[in-house]
Amino acid sequence: MEHDITIKQVTTGKTKPDYNHLSFGKYFTDHMFVMDYNEEDGWFDARITPYEPLLMDPSSLMFHYGQSVFEGLKAYTSKKGGIQLFRPEKNFNRMNISSDRMNIPEVDPDFLVDALKKLLHIDRDWVPVEEGQSLYIRPFIIATEPALSVKPASQYKLMIILSPVGSYYAQSDQMSPVSIYVEDEYVRSVRGLVGFTKTAGNYAASLKVQKKAEELGYDQVLWLDAIEKKYIEEVGSMNIFFKINGEIITPALNGSILDGITRDSVIELLRHWGWNVHERRISIDEVKQAHVDGELEEVFGTGTAAVISPVGRLKWKDEELVINGNQTGPVSYDLYDTISGIQTGAKEDVLGWTVPLQEQET
Incomplete structure (x- = not known):
């Protein structure tokens, strides 16, 4: 898949x-990157344009049946000079996995990394330079065919937009533990649905419970499995890890x-350091028992926005588990x-994760 990019x-x-x-x-x-798709031409008209509103037909299928996927990654000002990305190919590969489930045509990850580099070159002055700041990158694909029949679209639009963001944590509470409410009524997804994808509906379905958690005084929601409502899955905006009796456990x-x-990245780094990391089913009852036994040593979430979010309080039914003294x-x-x-x-990139932009790109 080869494309010229007009600018x-x-x-x-x-x-x-x-x-x-x-x-x-x-x-x-x-600026933003845009590319269109139709069944005759495939992906075509790759371009970098001024950031501007979209003109879309009200009957575009995305509005009615939710056929869309997205990703999130960041660009950083390097202490060594220049700009660098963190494992961008994995984000675009994962976008293809999401697209496959949502019946959206796949894209060429290598081309998108190259397109992103060109976009970053043009908007390089927007990449923040202070500690904890970065340029958030949001690639997404939406179904644009005008139609009201329930079917996969024949036309799509892929875009990449950029947003300078500050540290996830305020300076006054850098790395302060978050509090999490464990939901036992609603569910996020089930095997066979779209829980493993980054599609808009997954996040829309979580908003009601997120509001409920905030009203109860908790920052985020921990979801349990949809069948037995006992096995831990993930937090709304991050994956979850438990350190129990000297070993690290995360849901498989x-x-x-x-x-x-x-x-x-966390699993790979922990194993590089020599930790035993287990990817397996873990129930909320097991976590509660570990807390009772004094073996629940740490809980933390992982995600692009915050990197690591330590968890200090976990509310399950009528009990609150305080982890590591909050x-x-x-x-x-x-x-x-x-x-x-x-x-x-x-720090040295011993595992080869970063992608620095070359001189002509920065």
């Missing part, structure tokens, strides 16, 4: 926001859990420090 740049760029007060996904750069990928890029544990600290250090070039 149309803005003549006058936007006024950049105050980088000392960035919030997630509120500000967007001057079972068809309803997202194969997180940060999850994979303090961040050493494994969580080490993982955050190492992965964020690799992402920003502050």
Whole structure:
């Protein structure tokens, strides 16, 4: 799959926001990448254009039947100079996995990495430079065919937009543990559905329970399996890990859990350090018993936004489990420090994860 990329740049760029007060996904750069698909031409008309609103038919299938997928990754200003990405090929490979399940045509991951580099070259001045800041990257595909019949679309649009973001944690509570509410009524997904994909409906279905958790005073929701409602799956925006009696346990990928890029990186790094990491079924009752026995040493989530989110409180039914005295544990600290250090070039990339942009790209 070969494409030329046409480029149309803005003549006058936007006024950049105050980088000392960035919030997630509120500000967007001057340009975006766009590519279209139809059955006759395949993916065509790859282009970088000024960031602007879309003109879409009201009957576009995406609006009615939710045929869409997306990804999330980041670009970082490297301590060594220049800009670098963190395992971008895995995001575009995963987007193809999501697309396959949603019956969306696959794309060429190598081409998209190249397109992203060109986009970053043009908007390189938007990549923040301060500690904890980054440029969030949102690739997505939507069904654009105008029709109301329930069927796979014959036309699609792929886009990449960029947003400068600050540290996930406020400076005053850097790496402070989050609190999690364990949901026992609603479910997120089940094997055979689309829980392993990044498609919009997965996230829309979680919003009601997320609001419920916040009203109860908790930050996020931990989902259980849909059949027995006892086995742990994932948190709404991240995968979950437990350190029990000196070993690390995370739910095995079972068809309803997202194969997180940060999850994979954490497992690989922990094993590189010599930890025993088990990917297996783990029930909420096992976690509760480990807490009773004094063996639940740490709990943490993993995801692109925060890298590592230590968990200090876990509410299950009428009980609240306080983990490690509601303090961040050493494994969580080490993982955050190492992965964020690799992402920003502050630490050696011993596992070959980063993709620096070459001089002509930056």
